[in-house]
Amino acid sequence: MNGDDIKIEIQHLTMAYGSYEVMRDINARVRRGSVFVIMGGSGTGKSTLLRHMIGLQCPAQGDILYDGQSFWGMDNEGRQAQLRKCGVLFQSGALWSSMTLAENVALPLSEHTELPATEIAEIVRLKLALVGLTGFEEFYPAEISGGMNKRAGLARAMALDPEILFFDEPSAGLDPISSRNLDQLILELRDSLGATVVVVTHELQSIFTIADDSVFLDAETRTMRAHGNPKELLEHSSDPAVRSFLTRGAESASKASV
Numbered sequence: 001m002n003g004d005d006i007k008i009e010i011q012h013l014t015m016a017y018g019s020y021e022v023m024r025d026i027n028a029r030v031r032r033g034s035v036f037v038i039m040g041g042s043g044t045g046k047s048t049l050l051r052h053m054i055g056l057q058c059p060a061q062g063d064i065l066y067d068g069q070s071f072w073g074m075d076n077e078g079r080q081a082q083l084r085k086c087g088v089l090f091q092s093g094a095l096w097s098s099m100t101l102a103e104n105v106a107l108p109l110s111e112h113t114e115l116p117a118t119e120i121a122e123i124v125r126l127k128l129a130l131v132g133l134t135g136f137e138e139f140y141p142a143e144i145s146g147g148m149n150k151r152a153g154l155a156r157a158m159a160l161d162p163e164i165l166f167f168d169e170p171s172a173g174l175d176p177i178s179s180r181n182l183d184q185l186i187l188e189l190r191d192s193l194g195a196t197v198v199v200v201t202h203e204l205q206s207i208f209t210i211a212d213d214s215v216f217l218d219a220e221t222r223t224m225r226a227h228g229n230p231k232e233l234l235e236h237s238s239d240p241a242v243r244s245f246l247t248r249g250a251e252s253a254s255k256a257s258v
């Protein structure tokens with residue numbers, strides 16, 4: 001891998017809450033324009049890792065590099081400048097309930113740019129169109145489905161044309177069809193905008209659909225236990241923890257089909 005191809009590098013990262021060490025010595029590289037999945041069981045530290053990547057939590061040890069530059073070595077101003085190039089969709093995906101979808105998407109634009117209102121309105125229209133919500137600009141979050149709320153949250157995360165998009169469990173709380181649609185949308189964003197996408201998920205169907213590369217966090221060893229393309233891990237890994245995570249539910253399904 002050429003250094004220019006690497007958008008994000010996680011180096012010897014140890015994460016802790018006070019004296020409680022969640023995960024130690026995580027190392028991974030995220031290629032520019034790829035979808036990178038952080039996977040693992042519940043409580044393994046997936047969201048905690050994401051929080052380290054978006055500046056909400058400081059490493060106990062190690063660092064994260066963006067375009068080869070130390071993120072945690074920068075001052076707060078430098079980190080804020082980096083974060084303006086990132087869009088985040090949190091697990092809750094919460095939009096402001098008192099604002100219309102258009103107002104929600106306009107918020108980051110009016111906060112972080114000097115653009116005139118007419119231009120902001122045009123960008124909002126485009127972003128909502130990109131996620132399939134044309135015609136819903138004036139709706140309030142309570143008036144639309146969970147899947148549509150997630151897509152509106154994604155439009156808001158993309159308002160400032162981020163180079164990197166972060167998602168925490170994007171399909172949580174969605175029905176299977178909305179969840180598959182969101183997976184397709186993530187792939188479209190990678191392909192049409194060349195965005196680098198980092199997704200936290202434990203959902204196998206999403207993992208196998210969207211991931212170019214992944215890291216598997218393991219509660220037992222408190223570190224990353226595998227990394228690579230999940231389909232290749234499933235094919236080649238002999239680690240029982242990795243295999244059992246990637247084949248959850250498959251055994252009973254195949255027994256049922258015999």
Ligand SMILES: Nc1ncnc2c1ncn2[C@@H]1O[C@H](COP(=O)(O)OP(=O)(O)O)[C@@H](O)[C@H]1O
Nearest residue numbers: 017020022040041042043044045046047048049
């Ligand atoms: N604010 C916090 N203070 C202390 N411990 C926390 C906090 N948030 C999460 N944890 C603990 O850190 C571990 C990892 O949590 P988390 O990153 O949320 O896991 P995941 O997203 O993989 O489900 C869990 O054991 C959790 O209980």
Ligand SMILES: [Mg+2]
Nearest residue numbers: 046047048168
């Ligand atoms: Mg989580």
